[in-house]
Amino acid sequence: MKLRPFRLSPLLLASAVLVSAGAAAAQQAPKPEQLIKWRQSNYQVIAWNVGRIKASLDGSYDKEAVIKEANVISAIAGSGLGALYTAGTETGTGWHETRARPELFTDKRVAELSGDFVREAGELVKVANGGDPAAVKQQFGKLTKTCKACHDDYRAKE
Amino acid sequence: MKLRPFRLSPLLLASAVLVSAGAAAAQQAPKPEQLIKWRQSNYQVIAWNVGRIKASLDGSYDKEAVIKEANVISAIAGSGLGALYTAGTETGTGWHETRARPELFTDKRVAELSGDFVREAGELVKVANGGDPAAVKQQFGKLTKTCKACHDDYRAKE
Numbered sequence: 001m002k003l004r005p006f007r008l009s010p011l012l013l014a015s016a017v018l019v020s021a022g023a024a025a026a027q028q029a030p031k032p033e034q035l036i037k038w039r040q041s042n043y044q045v046i047a048w049n050v051g052r053i054k055a056s057l058d059g060s061y062d063k064e065a066v067i068k069e070a071n072v073i074s075a076i077a078g079s080g081l082g083a084l085y086t087a088g089t090e091t092g093t094g095w096h097e098t099r100a101r102p103e104l105f106t107d108k109r110v111a112e113l114s115g116d117f118v119r120e121a122g123e124l125v126k127v128a129n130g131g132d133p134a135a136v137k138q139q140f141g142k143l144t145k146t147c148k149a150c151h152d153d154y155r156a157k158e
Numbered sequence: 159m160k161l162r163p164f165r166l167s168p169l170l171l172a173s174a175v176l177v178s179a180g181a182a183a184a185q186q187a188p189k190p191e192q193l194i195k196w197r198q199s200n201y202q203v204i205a206w207n208v209g210r211i212k213a214s215l216d217g218s219y220d221k222e223a224v225i226k227e228a229n230v231i232s233a234i235a236g237s238g239l240g241a242l243y244t245a246g247t248e249t250g251t252g253w254h255e256t257r258a259r260p261e262l263f264t265d266k267r268v269a270e271l272s273g274d275f276v277r278e279a280g281e282l283v284k285v286a287n288g289g290d291p292a293a294v295k296q297q298f299g300k301l302t303k304t305c306k307a308c309h310d311d312y313r314a315k316e
Contacts, residue, residue, distance in 0.1 A: 028213075037253075041202035045234065048196045055186075068237045075233040076203065079226045095195075095253045 032086075036094030039084040042076050049073050050147075053140055061133040070128040073143070074121040082114070104154040113154075117146040190244075194252030197242040200234050207231050208305075211298055219291040228286040231301070232279040240272070262312040271312075275304040 030038075049069040056062050056069075090105050092098055104110055120143040127139040188196075207227040214220050214227075248263050250256055262268055278301040285297040 038202060038206045041199035041206070044196060044199035045203050048199070049237065065238065068233070071233040072230075072237045075226070075229040079207065079230045080223065 032089045032092045033094060035084045035086060035089050036092050036098050038094075039081060040094045040096070040098075042079075042081055042084070046073050046076055046147075050144065053136075057133060057137050057140065061136075063128070063131045066136060067125070067128045070121070070124045074118075074125045077118045077121040099156040099158070101154050101156055107154075110150070110154065113146065113150045116149070117143075120146050190247045190250045191252060193242045193244060193247050194250050194256050196252075197239060197247075198252045198254070198256075200237075200239055200242070204231050204234055204305075208302065211294075215291060215295050215298065219294075221286070221289045224294060225283070225286045228279070228282045232276075232283045235276045235279040257314040257316070259312050259314055265312075268308070268312065271304065271308045274307070275301075278304050 049072045052069045053066050056066050085100070085105060087105075089098070090100070090102060120139070124136070124139045124143050127135050130136075207230045210227045211224055214224050243258070243263060245263075247256070248258070248260060278297070282294070282297045282301050285293050288294075
């Protein structure tokens with residue numbers, strides 16, 4: 001009996017390539033734990049800068065510092081944090097157990113709240129560049145309201 | 159015997175006010191654990207964005223995304239991270255045990271390396287706005303060299 005040379009059908013070959021590409025992508029995709037760590041880290045950095053702006057408003061105002069701090073908040077707000085809320089990250093532990101509530105992943109209102117946050121953070125950068133502490137205090141209030149709006153409904157109580 | 163009314167000398171009074179202000183500041187000052195969490199969070203956010211820029215350079219280039227990602231890195235770089243390396247944070251655990259080496263807190267060269275990082279991150283924002291992937295790749299290389307320069311000497315091996 002003569003053995004036939006092994007021939008791969010074009011369809012099978014294409015499938016093999018696709019599976020292989022899929023496997024490579026899956027290998028590169030960060031694990032849920034890492035994604036949750038990143039989102040917790042982003043909010044920690046925001047919190048650090050919010051706290052520093054508050055300290056400046058409550059104490060002796062530092063215009064240049066507040067501009068830099070507002071820049072960080074605005075840059076992070078606009079950086080596409082939604083990419084860190086992929087399927088599979090609804091529950092889990094990053095640096096600590098996620099406090100994201102299930103509705104955060106399903107409610108259409110979240111996009112609107114997220115847009116409010118981005119807009120008010122951008123506005124704070126503009127006002128901070130103006131250098132008037134009273135105006136910064138007012139805009140800072142508008143910004144932290146957008147934080148609270150989301151936390152109230154979409155972050156589990158501690 | 160007639161009791162003299164208690165009189166506080168101006169010097170004592172001034173000292174009392176200073177001590178009280180100092181105590182309030184000490185109360186408000188974040189604990190070393192929190193400071194270490196914040197610095198680890200800042201570097202996690204930088205790493206996330208460095209990874210996304212690399213993915214854009216290795217895959218299909220997304221100009222608008224890279225601008226946003228570079229903005230975050232540059233804003234954080236320029237935000238005064240040194241404030242998170244106060245006395246008492248040389249060792250300790252934030253999200254994990256700090257990998258900062260003791261020399262990071264004493265070597266004068268650190269300020270220079272830190273300046274390199276801020277400068278190259280700012281340059282990346284400019285180049286990203288130009289939108290030429292080859293130029294971004296080159297500048298991205300310059301930036302990550304400044305990361306490595308500091309890690310090589312001042313971050314403990316894992």
